Amino acid sequence: xxxxxxxxxxxxxxxxxxxxxxxxxxxxxxxxxxxxxxxxxxxxxxxxxxxxxxxxxxxxxxxxxxxxxxxxxxxxxxxxxxxxxxxxxxxxxxxxxxxxxxxxxxxxxxxx
Amino acid sequence: xxxxxxxxxxxxxxxxxxxxxxxxxxxxxxxxxxxxxxxxxxxxxxxxxxxxxxxxxxxxxxxxxxxxxxxxxxxxxxxxxxxxxxxxxxxxxxxxxxxxxxxxxxxxxxxxx
Numbered sequence: 671x672x673x674x675x676x677x678x679x680x681x682x683x684x685x686x687x688x689x690x691x692x693x694x695x696x697x698x699x700x701x702x703x704x705x706x707x708x709x710x711x712x713x714x715x716x717x718x719x720x721x722x723x724x725x726x727x728x729x730x731x732x733x734x735x736x737x738x739x740x741x742x743x744x745x746x747x748x749x750x751x752x753x754x755x756x757x758x759x760x761x762x763x764x765x766x767x768x769x770x771x772x773x774x775x776x777x778x779x780x781x782x
Numbered sequence: 783x784x785x786x787x788x789x790x791x792x793x794x795x796x797x798x799x800x801x802x803x804x805x806x807x808x809x810x811x812x813x814x815x816x817x818x819x820x821x822x823x824x825x826x827x828x829x830x831x832x833x834x835x836x837x838x839x840x841x842x843x844x845x846x847x848x849x850x851x852x853x854x855x856x857x858x859x860x861x862x863x864x865x866x867x868x869x870x871x872x873x874x875x876x877x878x879x880x881x882x883x884x885x886x887x888x889x890x891x892x893x894x895x
Contacts, residue, residue: 712786
């Protein structure tokens with residue numbers, strides 16, 4: 671069974687630049703999550719979808735962050751005008767029903 | 783305040799020994815608990831869930847839940863070097879929806895060969 675695929679694996683930006691992260695969940699998983707994991711901390715929920723609908727985006731840090739899942743499959747998380755405080759690993763996860771979350775490898779973002 | 787608190791932050795155990803990790807929730811709404819493990823450079827992977835009071839055993843891993851005290855623990859017997867990883871406790875509850883998992887900061891487990 672294919673896992674959750676994320677790209678890119680790494681991103682290095684200057685402050686003020688934009689970046690997009692892409693996620694392909696496990697086929698058939700209706701719920702997709704984006705988490706932010708700062709260094710030496712646990713994953714912190716940013717947003718999650720069921721099919722194409724946003725269920726909860728209340729934890730997206732600000733207007734600089736946006737996420738879409740237009741066809742209820744792949745998803746994109748975008749940061750406009752990145753700040754040093756955005757430095758973290760961005761994890762995508764998917765699940766169906768109340769089963770366990772399956773995580774991708776993550777995208778490690780460094781903002782200089 | 784962190785809703786899911788884990789202890790210790792770091793734990794070193796000799797190979798073949800028993801590792802015990804702890805997790806306490808400050809939110810009485812949390813009723814469903816998971817343990818996840820993350821090796822360096824990878825995403826977290828689910829180890830096991832526990833939703834009822836008592837013990838749940840899966841191979842070398844045993845989870846224990848006490849809902850009255852909102853305490854859950856994970857015990858790893860016969861620890862192997864491959865068990866060296868960051869371990870997270872995660873919780874969810876009806877008011878936030880079983881969909882939404884809140885993670886602790888993690889316990890770094892080191893197995894000494």
